[in-house]
Amino acid sequence: MEKMSLAAADERIAAIEGWIRDDDKWMQGSYRFAAFTDAIAFVGKVADIAEALNHHPFIGIDFKKVTLRLTTWSAGGLTELDMKSADQYNDVYRSFMGK
8 A cells, every 4th residue: 555645635535424533643533422331332333344444543532522643654654545444434424423
């Protein structure tokens, strides 16, 4: 997997709702839930996706808020795999929100 330029990463991240580039090699998305149990169930779904893609995010759980951080260590920054992961996490979030 090839590292994206910052310009390419910024363009791609701008199209992923709720995600930002955190620095030169990280992107971050945050999700809010109505209940703690929903946040934990979401993290379980994130884990399933991460295992299927063999690409694992850093996960922070703060009561009803889940924060995910992504980078591709082997590429030394952001890759299309990070973007694909974020897209899939957003799809799961939308299913939790009934959208």
